Amino acid sequence: MTNETYMTSKAWPFEQARAILKRLDIEKRRGIDRGDRPVVFETGYGPSGLPHIGTFGEVVRTTMVRNAFVALTEGKIATKLICVSDDMDGMRKVPPTVPNPDALQDYLQQPLTDVPDPFGTHGSYGAHMNARLRAFLDGFGFEYEFKSATDLYRSGAYDQFLLRALEKFDDIMAVMLPTLGEERRATYSPFLPISPTTGRVLYVPMKSVDAKAGTITFDDEDGTEVTLPVTGGNVKLQWKPDFGMRWAALGVDFEMFGKDHQDNAPIYSRICKILGGEAPVQYVYELFLDEQGEKISKSKGNGISVEDWLKYAPAESLSLFQFQKPRAAKKLYFDVIPKTVDEYFQHLDAWKRQDEKARANSPIWHIHNGNPPSFVPPVTFALLLNLVSAANASDKDILWGFIQRYEPTANPSDNPALDELAGYAVAYYQDFVKPNKAYRAPTDQERAALTDLAGRLKAVPEAEASDGEALQTMIFQVGKDHAFENLRDWFKAIYEVCLGQSQGPRFGSFVAIYGPEETAQLIDNALAGKLS
Known part of the structure; x- marks a missing residue:
């Protein structure tokens, strides 16, 4: 296909690819030198539970945008997809489905990578869930680079931006405080120290911050005053500042997220800019609904898992469901599966008769990165x-x-x-x-x-x-x-x-x-x- 075909395609992945290309052009006109840095596509994952259909949706949709960008630029600009696990988050509650859950009660609020693995297969609960995520993504053949938040914090990869966050402490607080209730404003800090005595992630106010020394001072759980460097994994950031810091530190150029993040997206962008980064192109998608029109929730168990779908239909049909109208709220329940399977094969059959323009708009291009199989079943x-x-x-x-x-x-x-x-x-x-x-x-x-x-x-x-x-x-x-x-x-x-x-x-x-x-x-x- 010609570049002109991709430049005029109305398919949403090509629209997003063009937005990224425009962003690169703006950077160039501003005199920003990217050097050999690739265009970075990012997705995030909370490893407190197993990967689910939302995880698949973010990765498959982001991959579609990445593929569209590669086609649009004829592969002349390097790209990479990174999947970041927020495994330094404190464990808020013990999942009831793990073996011997009572044994994990003493580890509440500790980083997930410091909690023992109840399954006995990895060094920590976080490592176990990360392995499950990677196996899940590998099973679909996704091309990605995995990053652990714990490793990023503790290896020093984030140190430069944590020190900058300390320097810009007042600026970050000026962004965050108006978004909080009165009670929380009184104790809020963008920094969450890891208690040197209990190992727990602490939500405590700062007694002082010292940008020159690169330290924060706070009261530990036992009331003892403690001063810690913000570098080396001694602290992590609250999730909203962390979101913006991650964009700046990893040089993220594109990220999509659910509508539940939409109100916070300007906060992420402002913090990214405060820390010296350029906010990425952002794409907000609607959340799935159950048969009754209620938001699907893992805790409610009112949705379909990836495993459920794949028990009754090929993976390509699930990719089609994810491709179709991502900005429209869609009901996701078992009755949609047969219809989606037949729609997939209808699109695949139509591909044979389509010209370049129609193919660039077809979901088949994005499901198969422009190289679909030829098989169409003789029966629906x-x-x-x-x-x-x-x-x-x-x-x-x-x-x-x-x-x-x-x-x-x-x-x-x-x-x-x-x-x-x-x-x-x-x-x-x-x-x-x-x-x-x-x-x-x-x-x-x-x-x-x-x-x-x-x-x-x-x-x-x-x-x-x-x-x-x-x-x-x-x-x-x-x-x-x-x-x-x-x-x-x-x-x-x-x-x-x-x-x-x-x-x-x-x-x-x-x-x-x-x-x-x-x-x-x-x-x-x-x-x-x-x-x-």
Whole structure:
């Protein structure tokens, strides 16, 4: 594709890539010399719990922007994605899911990297969770550079900016204090010292700050006055100043975050500037909602985990869900999975016929970095689900019998992606469709029409048995012959009486794969009340 194509693409990753390019141009005009420093894309992670769908969303979306930037600049500007773990945060509460949680009670408020690993596999709780994060990201093949906040603080990587924060203490307080309530203002400090006696992260006021000496003075938990250097991991910053300091220290050029950060973003930017940095291009995305429209929360358990999604659908469909309208609040619950899977393959199928401009706007470019696979399944996921339903299939081998009727040359070994999709369909049906099936008895009009349809299906010539279009036309005609004013009501009746659900795939295609004789038998069983 040409650079002009990328420069005019309306896809949001290209829009953000162009914003970064504009930022670099502004820096250049200001006389800022970047030297060989790469463009830095950053994501942050709180390791108090396991990585989740939000973690995946930030990394996959940021990767999409990074890929768009590389394409836009023809790879002439180096880039890197860094994932920072806030593992120096104090452990506020013991997760109930860890082994022997009572044993961790004495470590509350200590940095997560100082808390013993209850799983016994790593040097600390923070290290264990960091390893889980890296395994999670590696499993998706993300290219990133991992950074531990503990290492950054204790190695001296942050020292220069911590000393500068000490010099600019009053300026930072002037930014922070107006954002706080009266009670908190009285004791607030951007510096959180680590108690030399208890090892806990302390939220205490400063008795004095000495920029020349590079120290802070405060009262320890036992009331003893303590003076500590702000360098070498003796302190950390409160999370809002830490956010801005991290941007300055790591030279971050792009970061996205959820809407819950939006009000604080100007604070991060101002602190970054106070510390001598340039605030990055920022992209705010909406948070996911559950089926009832409530914000998804890990503590509530009202969302879908990445593992949940991947049990029922390919990873590419999850990437598509993350790509679509990130600035619009979207409901994330299990019912969206089949629709998203079919949308992914529809986009993949359309790619073959698209010109450069359309491809640069397609989610497929961003899911596959411009190099998508060619495979598109011959049947939709929705259709596979209905085949499972009609055949009451307990494993994907049963499905393959129907798939091969429609596509005789297809087989599991040569079509692993389709085989995987069949497995997903069985799993999704068993867990979500089957338990909610609700067959109903037909009305007199519907019974007469279904009886007629079964008779016509039994008489379909073998040569026309797999002609989905001809079968669809016949089904339409039956509805017309039985005076359905709205043919949608006719198809809805077929689904509700014969499949136990209110909607389904194009029924002619279903019949072509399931078989006219088998569909006629399904209808007879439904009319006889044998399916409920």
